[in-house]
Amino acid sequence: MARLTVNGVVREVDAEPDTPLLWVIREQIGLTGTKYGCGIAQCGACTVHVDGAAVRACSLPLSAIETGQKIVTIEGLAPGMDHPVQQAWAELDVPQCGFCQPGMIMASAALLAQTPRPSEEQIRAEITNICRCGTYNRVLAGIKLAAERGQSG
Amino acid sequence: MRIDRKAPSRAPRPSRRALLAGAGIFSLGFHIPFLARAATRDGAPAAPEVNAWVVVKPDETVVIRVARSEMGQGTLTGLAQLVAEELDCDWARVTTEYPSPGQNLARKRVWGDYSTGGSRGIRDSHEYVRKGGAAARAMLVAAAAKGWGVPAAECRTERGTITHAASGRSTTYGAVAGEAATIEPPKDVALKDPRDWTIAGKPLKRLDTLPKLDGSQVYGIDLKLPGLLNAAIRDCPVTGGGVKSFEAAAVTGMPGVKRVVQVGDSAVAVVADTFWRAKTALDALPIVWDEGPNAKVSSESIAAVLREGLDAEQAFVGNRAGDVAGALKGAAKVVEAVYGVPFQNHATMEPMNATALWTPERCEVWTPTQNGEAALAATADAAGLPATSCEVYKIHLGGGFGRRGATHDWVRQAVLIAREMPGTPVKLIWTREEDMTHGRYHPVTQCRMRAALDTEGNLTGLHMRISGQSILASVAPQRMVEGRDPVTFQGLNPGGPEAAIGYTIPNILVDHAMRNPHILPGFWRGVNLNPNAIYLECFMDELAHATGQDPLAFRLKLMGNHPKHRAVLEAVAERIGWDRKPPEGVFRGICQTMGFGSYVAGAAEVSVSDAGELKIHRIVAATDPGHAVNPQQIDAQVAGSFVYGLSAALYGACTVKDGRIEQTNFDSYPVMRMDAMPAVETILMPSGGFWGGVGEPTIAVAAPAVLNAVFAATGKRVRHLPLKDTDLRRA
Ligand code: FES
Numbered sequence: 001m002a003r004l005t006v007n008g009v010v011r012e013v014d015a016e017p018d019t020p021l022l023w024v025i026r027e028q029i030g031l032t033g034t035k036y037g038c039g040i041a042q043c044g045a046c047t048v049h050v051d052g053a054a055v056r057a058c059s060l061p062l063s064a065i066e067t068g069q070k071i072v073t074i075e076g077l078a079p080g081m082d083h084p085v086q087q088a089w090a091e092l093d094v095p096q097c098g099f100c101q102p103g104m105i106m107a108s109a110a111l112l113a114q115t116p117r118p119s120e121e122q123i124r125a126e127i128t129n130i131c132r133c134g135t136y137n138r139v140l141a142g143i144k145l146a147a148e149r150g151q152s153g
Numbered sequence: 154m155r156i157d158r159k160a161p162s163r164a165p166r167p168s169r170r171a172l173l174a175g176a177g178i179f180s181l182g183f184h185i186p187f188l189a190r191a192a193t194r195d196g197a198p199a200a201p202e203v204n205a206w207v208v209v210k211p212d213e214t215v216v217i218r219v220a221r222s223e224m225g226q227g228t229l230t231g232l233a234q235l236v237a238e239e240l241d242c243d244w245a246r247v248t249t250e251y252p253s254p255g256q257n258l259a260r261k262r263v264w265g266d267y268s269t270g271g272s273r274g275i276r277d278s279h280e281y282v283r284k285g286g287a288a289a290r291a292m293l294v295a296a297a298a299k300g301w302g303v304p305a306a307e308c309r310t311e312r313g314t315i316t317h318a319a320s321g322r323s324t325t326y327g328a329v330a331g332e333a334a335t336i337e338p339p340k341d342v343a344l345k346d347p348r349d350w351t352i353a354g355k356p357l358k359r360l361d362t363l364p365k366l367d368g369s370q371v372y373g374i375d376l377k378l379p380g381l382l383n384a385a386i387r388d389c390p391v392t393g394g395g396v397k398s399f400e401a402a403a404v405t406g407m408p409g410v411k412r413v414v415q416v417g418d419s420a421v422a423v424v425a426d427t428f429w430r431a432k433t434a435l436d437a438l439p440i441v442w443d444e445g446p447n448a449k450v451s452s453e454s455i456a457a458v459l460r461e462g463l464d465a466e467q468a469f470v471g472n473r474a475g476d477v478a479g480a481l482k483g484a485a486k487v488v489e490a491v492y493g494v495p496f497q498n499h500a501t502m503e504p505m506n507a508t509a510l511w512t513p514e515r516c517e518v519w520t521p522t523q524n525g526e527a528a529l530a531a532t533a534d535a536a537g538l539p540a541t542s543c544e545v546y547k548i549h550l551g552g553g554f555g556r557r558g559a560t561h562d563w564v565r566q567a568v569l570i571a572r573e574m575p576g577t578p579v580k581l582i583w584t585r586e587e588d589m590t591h592g593r594y595h596p597v598t599q600c601r602m603r604a605a606l607d608t609e610g611n612l613t614g615l616h617m618r619i620s621g622q623s624i625l626a627s628v629a630p631q632r633m634v635e636g637r638d639p640v641t642f643q644g645l646n647p648g649g650p651e652a653a654i655g656y657t658i659p660n661i662l663v664d665h666a667m668r669n670p671h672i673l674p675g676f677w678r679g680v681n682l683n684p685n686a687i688y689l690e691c692f693m694d695e696l697a698h699a700t701g702q703d704p705l706a707f708r709l710k711l712m713g714n715h716p717k718h719r720a721v722l723e724a725v726a727e728r729i730g731w732d733r734k735p736p737e738g739v740f741r742g743i744c745q746t747m748g749f750g751s752y753v754a755g756a757a758e759v760s761v762s763d764a765g766e767l768k769i770h771r772i773v774a775a776t777d778p779g780h781a782v783n784p785q786q787i788d789a790q791v792a793g794s795f796v797y798g799l800s801a802a803l804y805g806a807c808t809v810k811d812g813r814i815e816q817t818n819f820d821s822y823p824v825m826r827m828d829a830m831p832a833v834e835t836i837l838m839p840s841g842g843f844w845g846g847v848g849e850p851t852i853a854v855a856a857p858a859v860l861n862a863v864f865a866a867t868g869k870r871v872r873h874l875p876l877k878d879t880d881l882r883r884a
Pocket residue numbers: 035036037038039040041042043044045046047056057058059
């Protein structure tokens with residue numbers, strides 16, 4: 001049994017040590033907002049925060065998580081969806097099918113936490129998640145809007 | 154600010170009644186009418202439907218039923234807007250639900266066609282859904298008028314309120330909905346003039362955004378059911394091959410493993426408590442394949458077959474006028490070029506998946522599908538049961554793009570697995586690798602273009618010989634016309650409202666030598682319009698350059714009889730500033746086409762560095778879809794189209810070696826990401842009078858606009874896609 005702190009709650013999970021964090025989150029803990037898109041760290045659909053940093057959970061085995069590390073998933077990003085990124089996303093109607101969006105939002109939130117006013121070049125370089133519906137321009141606008149809000153709020 | 158959450162859409166579950174019923178894990182929730190389902194789910198008294206399209210609850214919530222599938226394209230919101238417009242309800246109180254395919258069957262297809270493809274979600278159903286809304290409104294008014302003892306014609310409706318001015322009375326839809334349900338539906342209803350629309354035609358926000366922001370939106374892959382097991386599958390890597398043998402005993406002791414089953418002739422699945430354990434065991438399972446007759450096929454061997462088709466005697470004719478052979482013979486100049494496009498995978502963000510629960514009497518399936526009725530048919534077939542003993546619950550799609558509509562191979566597999574475990578629900582999830590290598594690919598074609606030009610550089614004859622794969626021959630042979638696949642000629646037809654060529658060329662022949670390799674084709678967003686627009690519009694550019702003419706002026710000379718094609722082309726030319734010089738180092742390309750009932754044009758600005766790196770700076774796209782139901786969604790569709798179209802044009806290719814698709818994941822099948830995404834400016838110019846689609850046609854102009862700009866920048870004509878295979882460094 002491994003112990004994980006997910007969204008502030010300590011969980012005991014029963015999984016083989018080489019099970020990717022993504023599947024532990026989805027299947028053992030039952031939080032399905034974190035998505036499977038590729039399994040090889042290519043698409044970012046599985047992005048979660050580990051101690052505040054965006055990581056691709058499909059490529060992180062359970063055994064790599066250290067005791068006490070804080071894992072945050074899309075469900076735990078902000079109570080009442082009031083994270084500036086979620087707010088900006090709602091305002092600009094960013095999602096299409098939405099499948100990539102939990103990962104997009106988690107990657108964007110981590111970027112803004114680290115770089116509160118990113119340049120367009122920084123955003124384009126840092127947000128490497130795949131969206132097959134093609135929401136990139138709205139994602140870009142959403143990050144800029146959230147950055148402005150973060151600054152003034 | 155806090156986000157005010159409207160009822161998020163949740164995946165339909167078996168009704169509580171079904172879950173509580175004793176036998177097995179649960180008995181099945183079909184044929185439970187909406188009434189009962191609504192009542193048990195909410196715990197509140199059931200609100201009766203006014204008609205098949207509309208339910209008004211006592212709290213004034215309006216539930217609009219949408220038969221077509223939402224996969225990101227905004228159809229759910231657009232169709233609800235059309236119903237709400239005619240219903241005159243309060244948009245802020247609108248929610249939606251999917252009627253199930255089984256209900257549609259039981260109610261004699263009251264919701265019509267469920268197929269969501271060909272950009273038809275709105276254009277094929279706008280009339281009857283609007284009538285559904287108008288009829289419901291008439292019934293609500295009649296109920297109020299009856300109660301008041303006044304003529305219905307004297308009552309007015311606005312935002313869910315009915316008033317009778319003369320007597321000063323008013324009521325709400327929710328208050329009379331019960332009564333309205335008992336009123337005889339009107340025989341015929343008048344529809345509003347689109348000019349009077351206040352809900353439809355407006356850039357309203359989507360109804361389905363909020364649950365996509367906090368992880369609460371349930372996709373097929375997320376479905377949870379009591380007692381659910383998970384399956385991972387491997388199908389023979391070579392289409393046409395099968396399973397020779399496998400050693401189940403090697404993995405049955407692994408953690409969580411419940412069963413190892415052969416699925417049909419060609420696949421093996423492992424069922425376990427979790428998907429990860431199923432996949433882990435499947436990876437360890439020794440399987441011996443019989444690779445069958447296609448094990449030696451390669452991209453090269455397919456290309457050779459297609460090349461032979463370019464000169465073949467026999468070909469199906471799609472468009473013929475005048476005498477092309479004569480024109481070519483008498484031409485002052487003949488220009489010739491051969492183009493080709495490779496297979497493409499849909500690569501929906503959510504891989505294929507389905508959950509199935511089978512008993513000898515009944516079968517239920519939960520799956521993301523673009524066509525619930527086709528999914529139901531596939532379920533019944535695989536279950537060995539009549540369709541009336543089956544049900545499909547449509548779950549939100551993580552992308553469709555055509556993959557989840559015409560064939561339901563993954564549903565079949567899920568049902569076959571579930572048959573091995575009666576009474577236990579099993580969720581089958583494809584790995585990305587399975588999805589990438591067992592797609593229904595964008596068909597492979599080549600095209601020989603031959604043009605006759607006179608001494609003034611006028612185009613006097615054009616022969617387009619398409620050689621290659623037919624989608625219909627594989628997917629829907631019943632739609633073939635005397636052996637011919639009409640879809641092959643998308644955008645090249647002599648006329649008609651669907652996909653007509655935009656040029657008048659005195660002598661023209663467009664024909665198709667059908668060559669069907671074993672790799673299975675499917676409808677891929679944009680379908681045959683994509684290659685056809687590349688072939689025609691890049692070649693038009695070649696002809697302009699070969700005769701020293703401006704690519705826009707050269708086209709316009711041929712477009713006198715095609716005012717709508719011309720209007721969109723001129724609109725992008727004006728917006729991109731075609732008559733002015735581009736910035737230093739930037740080059741332009743332009744193109745137009747028509748498909749899915751809409752007229753579209755694109756213009757691109759690109760630069761190519763000395764090292765051969767392409768940068769797309771700006772795209773301008775114009776669309777005339779006749780009527781525009783939601784400009785904001787159209788804008789999103791157009792921008793998305795360019796991502797999809799350019800991913801294919803720039804990087805995408807599924808190649809074949811030893812009979813199998815070589816690409817397995819996004820590392821070997823790269824797609825566009827944000828770093829390469831250009832700014833997209835959308836010009837929406839609905840001219841009225843017809844209903845065109847918007848989800849697909851713009852894809853077709855993405856590639857030719859960019860390829861023509863690349864030629865302007867480098868002098869290199871990219872005729873075989875993807876572009877990444879061409880060295881763009883200046884020679
Ligand atoms: S699923 Fe983890 S990056 Fe794609």
